[in-house]
Amino acid sequence: MAHRLQSPAFSQALVDLLRTAEGAAGAFRVVQIEGIELSFAIRIVRALSPQTKILFDDHNAEYELQRRAYLADRSRPRRWPAAIYSRIQAARLRGYERQVCNGADHVVAVSETDGRLLRSLGLTTPISVIPNSI
Numbered sequence: 001m002a003h004r005l006q007s008p009a010f011s012q013a014l015v016d017l018l019r020t021a022e023g024a025a026g027a028f029r030v031v032q033i034e035g036i037e038l039s040f041a042i043r044i045v046r047a048l049s050p051q052t053k054i055l056f057d058d059h060n061a062e063y064e065l066q067r068r069a070y071l072a073d074r075s076r077p078r079r080w081p082a083a084i085y086s087r088i089q090a091a092r093l094r095g096y097e098r099q100v101c102n103g104a105d106h107v108v109a110v111s112e113t114d115g116r117l118l119r120s121l122g123l124t125t126p127i128s129v130i131p132n133s134i
Helices: 008-023 040-048 062-073 077-103 112-119
Strands: 030-034 053-058 106-109 127-129
Touching (some): 008 040, 030 040, 040 077, 053 077, 062 077, 106 112
Parallel strands (some): 030 053, 106 127
């Protein structure tokens, strides 16, 4: 998931935007990163604009989704390869999601359940719950 949406073009556009802002009226006060697929952008913002606050909108507690996939597949022998994959990914995502959330200045969860699950990671970053809405 951490690499799914990475692209050199996107990264370069972000670098250019941050450098332009630095040279013009000043750095961005806040950058919002949407979802774990774009979490790679946190490193770029920190490197080029360390004073900018980062708000990470964690659309789901991703590690929990993988854990649930494991639980759903483990009782079906035909799905055991998928279950093994999900179990490994859940553990990897748990650590990665903790790292990403702690790399931000503030985290937004979209439900109380996701907020509770993210807090269970032992984050040092504050979390707010702002439910999805229309």
